Amino acid sequence: MKKSLIALAVMAAAGAASAQSSVTLFGIVDATISHYNAGGQHNTILTNSGYNSSRLGFRGTEDLGGGLAASFWLEAGLNNDNGSNGTTNTNNTLGGSTGGGGLTFGRRSTVSLSGGWGEVRLGRDYVPTFWNTTLFDPFGTNGVGTTIVQKAKTTTLATTLVPFATLAAPTQIAAQDPNAVRASNMIQYFLPANLGGIYGQASYAPSEVANGGRAGRFAGARLGYGAGPFNVAAAYGRTSGSGALLAGAAALQTMPDVSDWNIGGQWDFGMARLMAEYDRTKFSNGFGITPNSSLKGWLIGASVPVGPGEIRASYSREKQDVAAFSPRSSQWAVGYVHNLSKRTALYATYARLNNRGGADLAIDASLPQATAVNGGVNGNSSGLDLGIRHSF
């Protein structure tokens, strides 16, 4: 019943008595009391999505007969601590962010046609690599325990990593991946479900910034194998950047090419589920100028069911390679989720992040207070999430 409370079965227009269709209203409201400690300063706020991302969505499927189905999915992010909204991105570049002034279907906005041959899906959705990052993180890329692999990719490193920012102008690039989580305008193909455990997808989005331009073009793929307790998948994604990377300070706003590949997996031993991921993200200017920079990160994690609850733990590291510098960060996280029902859970997570070599990643980069919760260059920070997740 989870996430599908308003689901009305209606007869499909195509006709067969067994053909059924539905439209579902679904959502999650997750509120978090977060306490941060960084550089000796404390901060307590009410925020959201510490366990699962708050959302409101509408989705449905129509059985077209003969194994064919059409479906849609519109899902918006919610900041339920204050009633404001998540954003989207119209063209997959750093400058394409929009929405957030109201309910925005930036989490997913797709229409699909599927059959025995697989699924064609059109619109905004997760990119292939993000599936590995979030599925093989015991904290699911939510809250203070989010793998540092993800925290590094969604931070503008050129400004937060001091050594990077002090390089000579020609090599400065804004090292952030605009499509680290999702991309818009995608034409995707998914393998069907009956391939003996093999699953996969290919995803492509054209550049939509200007006629003939390349900025924001995205291409990626994912291939995996899951059977019984075992699951492993590898994924790749590449976003084309824009030109003009050379001209002084303003060039920091220009987007580099970003390529990302990762591999992750898990083994469910019953009494515990172990998981691991390795990720490499490379930022290059696409014009033969060196040095480029890259992020290399990995995570090991575990999830242990305990009665109606679950203990979660992870350790993750991230290192940046850029010229003679190598800023690096590490993080460990531990938490407990207590399920009051399938829909409602209470949770607590504690995480501690250490920076070395010039790094200054924050324990929660998504907050307006991020600069205040990173402990400074080579500083340490910690965070504690206490919250309630309610889904419908």
Next chain:
Amino acid sequence: MKKSLIALAVMAAAGAASAQSSVTLFGIVDATISHYNAGGQHNTILTNSGYNSSRLGFRGTEDLGGGLAASFWLEAGLNNDNGSNGTTNTNNTLGGSTGGGGLTFGRRSTVSLSGGWGEVRLGRDYVPTFWNTTLFDPFGTNGVGTTIVQKAKTTTLATTLVPFATLAAPTQIAAQDPNAVRASNMIQYFLPANLGGIYGQASYAPSEVANGGRAGRFAGARLGYGAGPFNVAAAYGRTSGSGALLAGAAALQTMPDVSDWNIGGQWDFGMARLMAEYDRTKFSNGFGITPNSSLKGWLIGASVPVGPGEIRASYSREKQDVAAFSPRSSQWAVGYVHNLSKRTALYATYARLNNRGGADLAIDASLPQATAVNGGVNGNSSGLDLGIRHSF
């Protein structure tokens, strides 16, 4: 079942056993792969609404007894290729556009009281003239095949038509109709349905830009007759502009008075449905300064059912009269819609637009890439839409 999947019948509070009320969640998700060819340049993107406008809405009716009913309609536009949103306009002027940062009920936002005497409807809705333009266009003003009558009215001609822009400053006006499709703040009356085929409406919106001002005031009406295979209607609308049209370049931002009238009709021969429309839109400064400018356009079109599908074709022309110049454009369009069910369809449309006499209309003026897909002054452009429309 189309467009009304979540419709729960509830007993009306007023009491009679047969009196029923409902609230409906409805929507359309239409994704389009569009290819443009203009001035030798090609461009392919994922966009939306190539066949029907993507939307999400809530509407309902309450039976009040004695033939009286109250109803509401809240309908928002969706850009489902990237999760962003349509806009609205708070005061019916060129400067009143707002929303679009999130779900915005800019397509329709009304509350109504109706009975045997007709319907009073309050709020934002289509203007009377748009009904003729969209109903008597086989492409329904969606996608590359949209009648050129509509494309011209929603383009700021003062900037896209070169001869117009080079006129002396006193006669320059921003020749765009802010209410070419919808108007806000309307008080509308609709004739009841039982008048032997006669239908009609009167629509009025006060100016809301300033105390005592006139800018954004709208008045319009529509009268039609439909019986059996025959349907014809005439409509008129007038938007009052703002003052200060004389002062140099800035005056281009000032809104002229806009009046629009049209007549359209169709005859359904069974094997084909033929339709035609004539439209005249006049931009005047309201202060006796000549020359004013006007748009004159017409369309002929046909829709031919073929098994579960439909072939569509149209030819439309548009001419601008301004001083000694007469920029003019023409367009033909052909397409096929294949219905997989009543809710889901695949479609393809091809259209080609030619500009002469200084015109530079674009094959799709709604795109950010519009300036790149018009082929330039006197240039030609073409577009191909391939897509899927799914409604719920």
Next chain:
Amino acid sequence: MKKSLIALAVMAAAGAASAQSSVTLFGIVDATISHYNAGGQHNTILTNSGYNSSRLGFRGTEDLGGGLAASFWLEAGLNNDNGSNGTTNTNNTLGGSTGGGGLTFGRRSTVSLSGGWGEVRLGRDYVPTFWNTTLFDPFGTNGVGTTIVQKAKTTTLATTLVPFATLAAPTQIAAQDPNAVRASNMIQYFLPANLGGIYGQASYAPSEVANGGRAGRFAGARLGYGAGPFNVAAAYGRTSGSGALLAGAAALQTMPDVSDWNIGGQWDFGMARLMAEYDRTKFSNGFGITPNSSLKGWLIGASVPVGPGEIRASYSREKQDVAAFSPRSSQWAVGYVHNLSKRTALYATYARLNNRGGADLAIDASLPQATAVNGGVNGNSSGLDLGIRHSF
């Protein structure tokens, strides 16, 4: 049946056969034709929410067994006259307003856990004092008849009250309460319902503007007693301001500390319901600089049922204390609501507001035309609302 038309009963995951949960889509669409008369000028517009605030919301409850329940509430404001949207505030300061570019759950956005011990509610909601202001106003703080107590609190007095604005720069403060109606980021506790008529709540929101800052911190409480025809409640709320109040003109944008307390009550005599409220709001700079300013206001009102309708009337006064000045305003209002059903009503309200001693409050401060409908300093203004309210 009011406000809960889409409510699907589903079995709770927790198990007991009697345990039921629901998700509800609800809303109000209220359209108002408003006529204003101020300083000899007339203005008629179509606006919204003259009787009840237009809204669209989603809410639900899950029975967790053992008397425990989880619930959520997401409610957005609608401007249904033009399809635009209400706003919210991310950090409870004058600078934290956001949203309004689309559907924004700024009216309420909460998740709760409740049991025999009461309710813990997290997120954006009404502040305690607003409950007294709106419940004990026969016009419910909607439309031209809204108590002048509320009109004064939601107006930036530093600009509308001339004497205040002409004080020396160091003592000028922007005397507006950002949390006069709601606050975000709140952690609230509500007493359970079974305390013999006693009810109450405590509400706290941390400052979220910067690490260690105090601006936007909110704390409040409400305690009441209701039994049979009698109901009385007192409430308090305090918002912490920001620093730097001294530096010239820019300091006008800085937020003072705001404290608000009020007491209200009603007695339902059957043939009439009488109500009264007293409210005192104090703006202080928190740094010992004098003079501070305060608002003192009161209301008496009555509601008289008449067949299927209701006659409403109120008289309210507001006085500002600031240095040697004492701007003051008074207002009387009378109206009639005709219920066509429990969901649909027609209404008319007339109100007249008088300013003295330098006051220039407007008959409807929520309008863009507000400056045009206040009749100027010491001026009088009146307003007439005619409308329809439809809920679902």
